[in-house]
Amino acid sequence: xxxxxxxxxxxxxxxxxxxxxxxxxxxxxxxxxxxxxxxxxxxxxxxxxxxxxxxxxxxxxxxxxxxxxxxxxxxxxxxxxxxxxxxxxxxxxxxxxxxxxxxxxxxxxxxxxxxxxxxxxxxxxxxxxxxxxxxxxxxxxxxxxxxxxxxxxxxxxxxxxxxxxxxxxxxxxxxxxxxxxxxxxxxxxxxxxxxxxxxxxxxxxxxxxxxxxxxxxxxxxxxxxxxxxxxxxxxxxxxxxxxxxxxxxxxxxxxxxxxxxxxxxxxxxxxxxxxxxxxxxxxxxxxxxxxxxxxxxxxxxxxxxxxxxxxxxxxxxxxxxxxx
Amino acid sequence: xxxxxxxxxxxxxxxxxxxxxxxxxxxxxxxxxxxxxxxxxxxxxxxxxxxxxxxxxxxxxxxxxxxxxxxxxxxxxxxxxxxxxxxxxxxxxx
Amino acid sequence: xxxxxxxxxxxxxxxxxxxxxxxxxxxxxxxxxxxxxxxxxxxxxxxxxxxxxxxxxxxxxxxxxxxxxxxxxxxxxxxxxxxxxxxxxxxxxxx
Amino acid sequence: xxxxxxxxxxxxxxxxxxxxxxxxxxxxxxxxxxxxxxxxxxxxxxxxxxxxxxxxxxxxxxxxxxxxxxxxxxxxxxxxxxxxxxxxxxxxxxxxxxxxxxxxxxxxxxxxxxxxxxxxxxxxxxxxxxxxxxxxxxxxxxxxxxxxxxxxxxxxxxxxxxxxxxxxxxxxxxxxxxxxxxxxxxxxxxxxxxxxxxxxxxxxxxxxxxxxxxxxxxxxxxxxxxxxxxxxxxxxxxxxxxxxxxxxxxxxxxxxxxxxxxxxxxxxxxxxxxxxxxxxxxxxxxxxxxxxxxxxxxxxxxxxxxxxxxxxxxxxxxxxxxxxxxxxxxxxxxxxxxxxxxxxxxxxxxxxxxxxxxxxxxxxxxxxxxxxxxxxxxxxxxxxxxxxxxxxxxxxxxxxxxxxxxxxxxxxxxxxxxxxxxxxxxxxxxxxxxxxxxxxxxxxxxxxxxxxxxxxxxxxxxxxxxxxxxxxxxxxxxxx
Numbered sequence: 002x003x004x005x006x007x008x009x010x011x012x013x014x015x016x017x018x019x020x021x022x023x024x025x026x027x028x029x030x031x032x033x034x035x036x037x038x039x040x041x042x043x044x045x046x047x048x049x050x051x052x053x054x055x056x057x058x059x060x061x062x063x064x065x066x067x068x069x070x071x072x073x074x075x076x077x078x079x080x081x082x083x084x085x086x087x088x089x090x091x092x093x094x095x096x097x098x099x100x101x102x103x104x105x106x107x108x109x110x111x112x113x114x115x116x117x118x119x120x121x122x123x124x125x126x127x128x129x130x131x132x133x134x135x136x137x138x139x140x141x142x143x144x145x146x147x148x149x150x151x152x153x154x155x156x157x158x159x160x161x162x163x164x165x166x167x168x169x170x171x172x173x174x175x176x177x178x179x180x181x182x183x184x185x186x187x188x189x190x191x192x193x194x195x196x197x198x199x200x201x202x203x204x205x206x207x208x209x210x211x212x213x214x215x216x217x218x219x220x221x222x223x224x225x226x227x228x229x230x231x232x233x234x235x236x237x238x239x240x241x242x243x244x245x246x247x248x249x250x251x252x253x254x255x256x257x258x259x260x261x262x263x264x265x266x267x268x269x270x271x272x273x274x275x276x277x278x279x280x281x282x283x284x285x286x287x288x289x290x291x292x293x294x295x296x297x298x299x300x301x302x303x304x305x306x307x308x309x310x311x312x313x314x315x316x317x318x319x320x321x322x323x324x325x
Numbered sequence: 326x327x328x329x330x331x332x333x334x335x336x337x338x339x340x341x342x343x344x345x346x347x348x349x350x351x352x353x354x355x356x357x358x359x360x361x362x363x364x365x366x367x368x369x370x371x372x373x374x375x376x377x378x379x380x381x382x383x384x385x386x387x388x389x390x391x392x393x394x395x396x397x398x399x400x401x402x403x404x405x406x407x408x409x410x411x412x413x414x415x416x417x418x419x
Numbered sequence: 420x421x422x423x424x425x426x427x428x429x430x431x432x433x434x435x436x437x438x439x440x441x442x443x444x445x446x447x448x449x450x451x452x453x454x455x456x457x458x459x460x461x462x463x464x465x466x467x468x469x470x471x472x473x474x475x476x477x478x479x480x481x482x483x484x485x486x487x488x489x490x491x492x493x494x495x496x497x498x499x500x501x502x503x504x505x506x507x508x509x510x511x512x513x514x
Numbered sequence: 515x516x517x518x519x520x521x522x523x524x525x526x527x528x529x530x531x532x533x534x535x536x537x538x539x540x541x542x543x544x545x546x547x548x549x550x551x552x553x554x555x556x557x558x559x560x561x562x563x564x565x566x567x568x569x570x571x572x573x574x575x576x577x578x579x580x581x582x583x584x585x586x587x588x589x590x591x592x593x594x595x596x597x598x599x600x601x602x603x604x605x606x607x608x609x610x611x612x613x614x615x616x617x618x619x620x621x622x623x624x625x626x627x628x629x630x631x632x633x634x635x636x637x638x639x640x641x642x643x644x645x646x647x648x649x650x651x652x653x654x655x656x657x658x659x660x661x662x663x664x665x666x667x668x669x670x671x672x673x674x675x676x677x678x679x680x681x682x683x684x685x686x687x688x689x690x691x692x693x694x695x696x697x698x699x700x701x702x703x704x705x706x707x708x709x710x711x712x713x714x715x716x717x718x719x720x721x722x723x724x725x726x727x728x729x730x731x732x733x734x735x736x737x738x739x740x741x742x743x744x745x746x747x748x749x750x751x752x753x754x755x756x757x758x759x760x761x762x763x764x765x766x767x768x769x770x771x772x773x774x775x776x777x778x779x780x781x782x783x784x785x786x787x788x789x790x791x792x793x794x795x796x797x798x799x800x801x802x803x804x805x806x807x808x809x810x811x812x813x814x815x816x817x818x819x820x821x822x823x824x825x826x827x828x829x830x831x832x833x834x835x836x837x838x839x840x841x842x843x844x845x846x847x848x849x850x851x852x853x854x855x856x857x858x859x860x861x862x863x864x865x866x867x868x869x870x871x872x873x874x875x876x877x878x879x880x881x882x883x884x885x886x887x888x889x890x891x892x893x894x895x896x897x898x899x900x901x902x903x904x905x906x907x908x909x910x911x912x913x914x915x916x917x918x919x920x921x922x923x924x925x926x927x928x929x930x931x932x933x934x935x936x937x938x939x940x941x942x943x944x945x946x947x948x949x950x951x952x953x954x955x956x957x958x959x960x961x962x963x964x965x966x967x968x969x970x971x972x973x974x975x976x977x978x979x980x981x982x983x984x985x986x987x988x989x990x991x992x993x994x
Binding site for chain 4: 345354368372388394401405410416
Binding site: 008012022027045049073095102114153154164213 | 328329330331332333334335336338339340341342343344345346347349350352355356358359360362363366367369370371373374375376377378380383384385386387389390391392393394396397398399400401402403404405407408409410411412414415
């Protein structure tokens with residue numbers, strides 16, 4: 002009875018998700034599309050929670066729905082004139098794409114259906130849980146992210162940094178918003194500290210419960226983005242050298258500790274069991290800071306004034322770029 | 326448990342193909358980005374459905390970690406795409 | 420007995436959410452829609468939160484739920500305010 | 515030092531961070547890094563030659579739970595080629611970007627590209643390959659956008675969205691593999707691989723994602739614009755390395771990992787697409803009005819040759835015949851890497867000196883830029899496949915292998931592609947040696963030409979003469 006009830010709930014969630022996904026993709030009005038996309042992200046977070054993936058639910062709510070939505074909303078104005086003038090695909094093309102998608106869906110679903118009940122469904126989880134004691138943390142997802150598959154996470158931080166380097170290279174930052182009304186600034190005055198404390202909590206608790214560097218970093222970035230939205234100008238007073246250090250410290254400590262461990266223990270990123278917990282916390286803290294800096298810069302959309310070293314005035318076209 | 330796994334896995338495949346189709350159909354940047362993200366969400370859902378071990382068992386943490394990596398990679402790519410679009414618009418305005 | 424009350428409260432909360440959603444879809448203009456949404460958010464969420472607190476014995480968890488309720492109240496009231504102010508400005512600009 | 519395999523990834527990553535902190539000295543840091551990576555890759559190739567494939571279990575965890583870095587002859591030689599190209603292109607770039615702001619933007623991203631290429635070639639884990647593909651894609655797109663004009667940005671946006679789509683399709687394949695096998699380690703998968711429906715679907719998804727990134731006909735449409743509009747050193751790396759490492763993963767998956775699950779019909783399909791790429795790409799190169807666009811279309815054609823090898827290799831019995839064909843595939847990939855990067859670097863010099871790269875207006879180039887013209891001619895020799903070059907040997911071996919595997923129908927494709935390549939090469943040289951004064955400068959022996967010349971010599975002479983060493987290495991330690 003209870004099983005059947007849950008199955009109905011699952012069916013409802015899945016149907017909603019597919020409908021939302023479809024109309025998000027199909028919406029011609031981009032504002033509507035972005036709003037629907039945010040709702041889609043929140044529904045997805047609910048489904049992650051339902052599928053016993055609370056770490057993902059947190060990440061999806063903050064990153065998938067929150068930061069992505071903010072990034073896209075901020076981008077609407079950049080793309081306004083690209084409106085409805087671009088040509089649509091020909092009818093023949095549309096139909097062949099539809100047909101291909103349908104065929105792909107059928108083949109993929111069929112092979113998944115054939116497989117799921119034939120394969121040992123525990124896969125790697127037994128191995129992870131049996132080695133969990135040596136990983137230094139008790140949250141298995143954090144153990145995989147920061148110890149067993151730490152190398153993936155290192156390269157992932159490099160991906161984030163690469164995206165930010167591209168954003169910094171492309172254009173100067175957006176001008177900040179006008180100072181907002183009393184109500185918003187008043188709320189920010191106490192909401193931002195709460196967000197920072199929550200980020201610290203998420204970081205700390207990640208060792209044994211859902212949470213971790215990515216969720217915490219994204220929440221910290223959300224606090225910074227809110228400040229930016231509220232009209233707090235941070236561009237001028239910012240120490241750029243500090244910003245550079247914040248941006249790279251996550252990877253620097255990660256690689257640095259990994260290399261030291263390699264010289265001590267023979268293999269890269271090999272933490273001795275006694276030290277693993279502490280080292281993971283240090284790396285995660287640095288990563289949180291770097292992720293927050295990166296996501297904030299991504300939202301601000303470009304380099305702050307004076308980011309690139311000012312050279313002699315031999316090239317007026319580029320120095321003019323700073324001011325435009 | 327298998328039925329739930331299968332339901333969500335097939336929903337993931339469905340989202341993947343919905344997003345794939347829309348990505349190929351859209352010609353403009355922002356709708357294409359939305360579709361790509363829906364497409365990615367489909368892949369992530371497939372991963373997490375595979376990891377699900379029933380209401381009382383601990384789910385397989387490896388796909389969870391992989392998807393977390395995927396989410397962060399996706400938001401980085403999104404931010405970069407938005408910045409490219411902004412720069413193109415700036416050059417158009419000049 | 421307490422469980423029964425809790426479940427009842429959660430269903431009452433859900434009813435408010437449902438009516439708020441219907442209002443969002445059916446009401447004629449932005450301000451009435453905001454009104455419907457605010458009612459659903461505040462009362463509906465309060466009922467669900469109290470229901471969940473009754474089900475969940477732990478004090479720490481109850482405090483966290485209280486904090487979530489406060490945060491959502493603040494966020495929803497401020498964002499409703501901002502949306503309404505923006506809409507008013509636009510109307511004045513149109514005149 | 516058995517940790518070299520980590521250092522070739524760690525050094526450029528740390529150097530990239532250093533260039534962010536200390537942008538004023540970025541070029542010195544980057545040049546030293548490129549040389550260090552080159553040295554490390556030479557040592558690694560030597561180690562593989564002496565002791566066979568090397569595995570490094572990251573974090574000390576058993577593979578399956580953790581991620582392993584692996585290197586064998588196949589990846590070692592590609593790594594060595596990549597680091598030679600990257601070093602030459604770095605020295606070239608140091609002279610190419612006159613504007614210091616451009617340099618500040620270029621170096622950290624360039625070093626990230628090196629990290630991506632190296633980590634991809636050394637990765638032994640399917641999901642890790644996805645992450646490295648994303649790192650590669652994002653850094654390549656960012657470097658393309660550095661040209662900062664409309665054409666480059668439009669190309670970069672298209673490149674990014676196509677690349678993301680490719681990665682997502684690849685990732686869907688990874689999900690299916692994990693569902694069926696419960697592991698992501700390539701070596702374990704090679705032992706477990708079985709020809710069932712799930713494996714075929716997963717392999718199709720993985721391959722489709724990689725084919726988009728490798729720009730195999732008809733998924734090549736994004737490539738010419740991106741490769742032609744990027745700054746010259748970036749174009750060189752894109753054409754010589756970035757598309758090729760996707761082919762590397764594909765070959766690795768098809769020939770090493772999922773060989774038992776594979777049907778010959780699928781490889782035949784890839785071969786047919788490769789043949790069409792050879793003809794179509796060469797034809798478009800012949801029609802191209804600009805030198806860099808011609809080079810980009812030539813890449814589409816040359817990648818096609820690599821796919822011609824797949825049906826041939828699969829049809830051959832394991833042993834000497836197969837090893838020979840595989841060596842030829844590798845030789846062709848290496849030669850094309852050197853030749854195409856030299857061609858792009860040469861085209862970059864012409865573009866800077868003449869202010870354009872329109873083929874019809876190249877008259878007088880041979881007189882004003884003799885060395886550059888020589889470089890382009892040398893690179894062209896390697897692209898066409900004239901005798902001392904590696905391409906000549908590789909094509910010869912491909913024809914011999916096609917006859918051995920009774921797939922004679924590839925021979926006319928190879929002949930037609932070679933003829934077309936000769937035609938587009940001589941079209942350029944004809945204009946360059948013709949009369950005119952499009953390049954007004956005097957004879958130029960710049961810092962930019964020496965790196966390009968080195969690459970061109972590798973392509974046209976050194977690889978061809980030293981190719982016996984490649985076969986030695988392959989017999990010693992191809993499969994890890």
